[in-house]
Structures are given as C-alpha cells and as structure tokens.
Amino acid sequence: MIHHISIPAxxxxxVAEIIAELFNNNYCAPFPSxxxxxxxxxxxxxxxxxxxxxxxxxxxxxxRR
Numbered sequence: 113m114i115h116h117i118s119i120p121a122x123x124x125x126x127v128a129e130i131i132a133e134l135f136n137n138n139y140c141a142p143f144p145s146x147x148x149x150x151x152x153x154x155x156x157x158x159x160x161x162x163x164x165x166x167x168x169x170x171x172x173x174x175x176r177r
Contacts, residue, residue, distance in 0.1 A: 115160040124164040128152045131162055 121127035128140035128150035140152035143163055154160035 115154075115158050116163075117161075118163040118165060120167045120169060121164050122167050124148060124150045124166055128162070128164045131164070135160075 119127070125140075132140045132152040135152065135154045139155070140150050143149040143151040146165055146169060148166045149169070150164050152162050152164070
C-alpha cells in the first residue's frame with residue numbers, strides 16, 4: 113500500500129522540510145514534475161510520500177494531455 117498525498121503551500125520548500133522533520137527523516141527534494149514543488153518521504157514500509165505544490169497549482173491530470 114502506498115500513501116501518496118499532495119498539498120498546496122505558500123512556501124513549498126519550507127513546508128516539505130517541516131514535514132520531513134515530523135517524519136524524523138529530514139529528507140525532501142525538489143519535485144521536477146512541477147517547478148517550485150517539493151517532495152518528502154516518510155521512509156516507512158508503506159512508501160508514504162507527500163508532494164507540496166505552490167498555492168494555485170492546478171494538479172488535474174486530465175489537463176496534462
């Protein structure tokens with residue numbers, strides 16, 4: 113089971129860093145699929161990750177065609 117969450121934030125890097133600290137992992141990285149986005153990994157057995165996008169990002173996959 114994979115837990116995959118996407119959230120918007122005014123400061124995506126800062127939010128991703130805080131989430132990484134909460135995961136006791138301190139690992140986040142730029143997420144290249146959307147400029148200005150970051151991803152953080154929980155490092156758990158479920159593959160949990162959280163993508164943090166800039167506010168106002170339209171993440172509708174139907175519009176990526």
